[in-house]
Amino acid sequence: MTSPRRTFAIISHPDAGKTTLTEKLLVAGGAIHLAGEVKARGANRRARSDWMKIEQQRGISVTSSVMTFERDGITFNLLDTPGHEDFSEDTYRTLTAVDSAVMVIDAARGIEAQTRKLFEVCRLRSVPIITFVNKVDREGRPVFELLDEIADILALDVAPMSWPIGMGGEFEGVLDLETGGVSRPEGDSRNFQGRVDQDVTLSDRFAEEVELAQAGYAEFDGEAYRNGDLTPVYFGSALKDFGVAELIDALARHAPAPRPQPAEPAPIAPETPEVTGFVFKVQANMDPNHRDRIAFMRLCSGTFKRGMKLTPTGHGKPIAVHSPILFFAQNREVADEAFPGDIIGIPNHGTLRVGDTLSERADIRFTGLPNFAPEILRRVALKDPTKTKQLRKALDDMAEEGVTQVFYPEIGSNWIVGVVGQLQLEVLISRLEAEYKVAAGLEPAPFDTARWVTGEAADLKAFADVNRGAMAKDRDGNPVFLAKSAWEIGYVADRYPKVRFNATRER
Ligand code: GDP
Secondary structure: OOOOEEEEEEEEOOOOOHHHHHHHHHHHOOOOOOOOOOOOOHHHHHHHHHHOHHHHHHOOOOOOOEEEEEEOOEEEEEEOOOOOHHHHHHHHHHHOOOOEEEEEEEOOOEOOHHHHHHHHHHHHOOOOEEEEEEOOOOOOOOHHHHHHHHHHHHOOEEEEOEEEEOOHHHOOEEEEOOOOOEEEEEOOOOEEEEEEEOOOOOOHHHHHHHHHHHHHOOOOOHHHHHOOOEEEEEEOEOOOOEOHHHHHHHHHHHOOOOOOEOEEOOOEOOOOOOOEEEEEEEEEOOOOOOOOEEEEEEEEEOOEEOOOEEEEOOOOOOEEOOOOEEEEOOOEEEOOEEOOOOEEEEEEOOOOOOOOEEEOOOOOEEOOOEEEOOOEEEEEEEOOHHHHHHHHHHHHHHHHHOOOEEEEEOOOOOOEEEEOOHHHHHHHHHHHHHHHOOOEEEEEOOOOEEEEEEOOHHHHHHHHHHOHHHEEEEOOOOEEEEEOOHHHHHHHHHHOOOOEEEOEEEO
C-alpha cells in the first residue's frame, strides 16, 4: 500500500526562517542528520552553486527544489519556493504543484510584503495554509496583535493552536492549546530538549491571555481550513526546535492529501487509474558537465512505474521514462514507483516544457499554469557576433525554464528578453557567461511591456500588418504585441476591438 502524501510548500518573507525550519523538518523526518545541510546539499548542489555565482553573491536561493521525507508512515514532499520577490513567476508555478502551504511569519515583524504576495497566490488557487509564527525565543510583538494582523490583512479566520508563554528573555515554553502540555526550554542553550510538562499551572497573566484567546478566536475547523477560509496558527522557534514536531503532526492530521487537479475537459482525481501529471518547472544544466535538463512533474493520478511511456499532450511522441528521479533530501535516487502528489524529475534533452501535461492518455490537459506579461524588456546585445547560435539556444533554454521570456521581433534581429523583476536579468547575464560562454549585454528596448494577442486569424492579420514593427513571437511561436507603454495598449485595444491583448498566457 502507498503511504499518504502531503505535498506542500513554505511561503515566507526573506529572513523569517524558512531555511532553518526546512532544515528542522528534514531532521525531524530523518532525512538529514546534521544541522547546516539545507543550504548546501551534496556534490551536485555545490557544483550548481559554483556556476550560479549570483546565488552566492546575493546569498539567496534562486532555484527551487524538492525534498521528500517520511514520518509516522506519511510521505511529505516539500517544494522549496524561491523567496526573492523577483521570482514570483517561478514561485507561482511551484505553488500550482502543492496541495497546501505553511506560512512562516517572524514574530517581531508580522505579515511582510512577500508573505502577503505569496499568500495572494495561494488564495487564487484556494491552497490551505497553516501559519507558523517563528522566533518566539526572541522579543516579538504581542500575540493578540499578530493574530489580529493575520486575520485583518489576509482576511482569514485564525485559530490559535498553541500559545507562547512569554517571548525573548521571558520565554518559558509553548503551550499546546489542545492538550494543555507545555514544551519547555532546557539548559543554557534554551533549546527544546523533548520535555513536555502536562500539569502546568500558568501564571495569572497567561491563564487570562489563554482564556481570552480561546473565547476570542475561531475554533479550528478542518473544512474551513481546507477551503482556504481559516488558518490554524502555531507558535514556535525553528532555531530552538520548538513547535516543529507539532507542525509536522498538524500537516499529517489536517493538510489535504492530493486533490483533483484542474484539467480539460474535466478535473483529474488522484484515483484515476491512468498516470497523469504536469511539468511545473524545468531546470537546465543541473550538472554543468551535461547539457541535460530535468523536468519536474507533479504526479496527479495513477501509479507511476519506472520505464513507463508517457505522452506530452499536444506535441511529441511518447517518452519512455527510464531514469526518473525522486528527491530525497540527501541525494537523488532513481525511483521505481511514485504516487499522486509525488514529484518526479524527468531527465530530457529539451522536449519537455513548463506547463506540459504528461499522461498515458492523450486526451487531457492540465490548466492554470500561466505566463505573466513581463514588466521589464531589454534588447540583448551580443558582444561576439559569431555566437548567434549559442545565444539563441541559451535564450530558448532560459525561456523554457521560466527564468526570462524571450521575444523574437518580426523585423530585425534584436532579440528581446522580458522579465517580471530586475534580478532575473542578472541571472540571465550570469548564466549566459557561465553556462553558454556567451558574452552579452542588455540595452534599453524601445518597448515597455508585452501582450499576447489572440483572435480570429483575419483580425490578427489586419492588426499585425499595420503594427509589424511591434510584432514578435515568443519562444513557442505565439504572436506578441510589444507596446511602448500601458497607455498604448489601451489605445490599440480601442481601435482593434476584435483582437484580445492578454497579460497572461496559459500554457
Ligand atoms: P529564510 O531567509 O527565511 O530562509 O531565513 P533563515 O532560516 O535563513 O533565517 C534567517 C535568520 O533568522 C538566521 O540568522 C536564523 O538563524 C534566524 N532564525 C531562524 N529561525 C529562528 C528562530 O526561531 N529564532 C531565532 N532567534 N532566530 C531564528
